[in-house]
Amino acid sequence: MPTPTSAASTVAALDLRDVSLGYGDFTVLSGIDLRVAPGQVVAIMGSSGSGKTTLLRAATGQLKPRNGAVRVFGEDVAAQSLSGLQALRQRMGVLFQQGALFTDLDVFENVAFPLREHKSLPEAELIARVLDKLDAVGLRAAAHLRVSEISGGMARRVALARAVVLEPELILYDEPFAGLDPISLGITARLIRHLSDRLGCASVLITHDIQESFAIADHVYLVGQGELKASGTPADLSRSQDPYVRQFLDGAADGPVAFHYPETPAFAAWRRRHGVADKETQA
Numbered sequence: 001m002p003t004p005t006s007a008a009s010t011v012a013a014l015d016l017r018d019v020s021l022g023y024g025d026f027t028v029l030s031g032i033d034l035r036v037a038p039g040q041v042v043a044i045m046g047s048s049g050s051g052k053t054t055l056l057r058a059a060t061g062q063l064k065p066r067n068g069a070v071r072v073f074g075e076d077v078a079a080q081s082l083s084g085l086q087a088l089r090q091r092m093g094v095l096f097q098q099g100a101l102f103t104d105l106d107v108f109e110n111v112a113f114p115l116r117e118h119k120s121l122p123e124a125e126l127i128a129r130v131l132d133k134l135d136a137v138g139l140r141a142a143a144h145l146r147v148s149e150i151s152g153g154m155a156r157r158v159a160l161a162r163a164v165v166l167e168p169e170l171i172l173y174d175e176p177f178a179g180l181d182p183i184s185l186g187i188t189a190r191l192i193r194h195l196s197d198r199l200g201c202a203s204v205l206i207t208h209d210i211q212e213s214f215a216i217a218d219h220v221y222l223v224g225q226g227e228l229k230a231s232g233t234p235a236d237l238s239r240s241q242d243p244y245v246r247q248f249l250d251g252a253a254d255g256p257v258a259f260h261y262p263e264t265p266a267f268a269a270w271r272r273r274h275g276v277a278d279k280e281t282q283a
């Protein structure tokens with residue numbers, strides 16, 4: 001029989017059961033089952049507009065599911081009061097694509113910012129914590145530099161240190177590799193794995209980058225055509241003969257992965273207002 005401790009440790013950091021998400025009359029995704037265990041690195045992949053960022057919004061409670069439940073650390077996100085949601089968010093780190101730093105603060109103060117906002121630590125402890133996180137991203141000795149004095153790749157790493165300074169149990173990364181050169185890309189990927197292992201936190205990456213995410217992920221989910229198309233280890237997906245998975249992984253132009261944005265009821269209404277026939281009728 002599991003002890004209370006071992007039972008607690010099996011609570012998923014993020015758990016989606018039969019979740020549907022959408023905006024207005026447009027359903028983006030439905031029937032999504034997804035689980036991220038503590039310490040796991042999970043990649044969510046899919047073509048442009050497939051709903052990856054939408055999933056991330058559901059995890060942070062910005063978007064309520066139309067169906068099913070989104071649980072973070074075992075708590076139903078949609079059932080939370082504002083203070084409950086804030087308490088859950090304090091246990092999460094989010095690194096947005098434009099993880100913009102405060103340009104009027106130096107590197108140290110950028111990373112110290114969440115600690116100063118949310119914790120009242122003695123200064124010596126705060127300094128130790130910030131330097132520890134800067135050390136984890138290889139930038140301890142850059143603490144004194146102004147944001148204008150660091151490169152774009154360094155700025156990404158500072159943003160990463162800031163995202164983990166509160167030692168979150170779950171970190172959500174929105175396209176952490178976008179716009180990075182191949183070397184920085186490899187370094188950032190290894191850093192994400194390293195931070196996850198070092199802090200024991202669960203990491204979710206929203207990404208298009210197959211090579212780097214497959215190199216560090218324990219599990220991969222592929223979304224497309226409004227649903228979960230595949231899930232498994234990188235090795236499982238690499239072996240898959242499913243036409244959708246193969247087209248996505250091989251980057252082939254022809255296949256089931258849709259290039260065209262799907263026609264929504266809102267577009268159909270716009271089309272009718274402008275006297276435009278639908279494509280099939282025109283053809």
Ligand SMILES: Nc1ncnc2c1ncn2[C@@H]1O[C@H](COP(=O)(O)OP(=O)(O)OP(=O)(O)O)[C@@H](O)[C@H]1O
Binds near residue numbers: 023050054
């Ligand atoms: N606030 C919103 N209101 C209405 N529709 C939205 C909103 N945000 C996103 N969408 C729609 O939801 C769909 C999924 O968008 P989402 O940003 O989740 O895709 P994505 O997979 O992250 O795409 P990309 O890889 O291009 O960033 C898109 O069709 C988009 O137009």
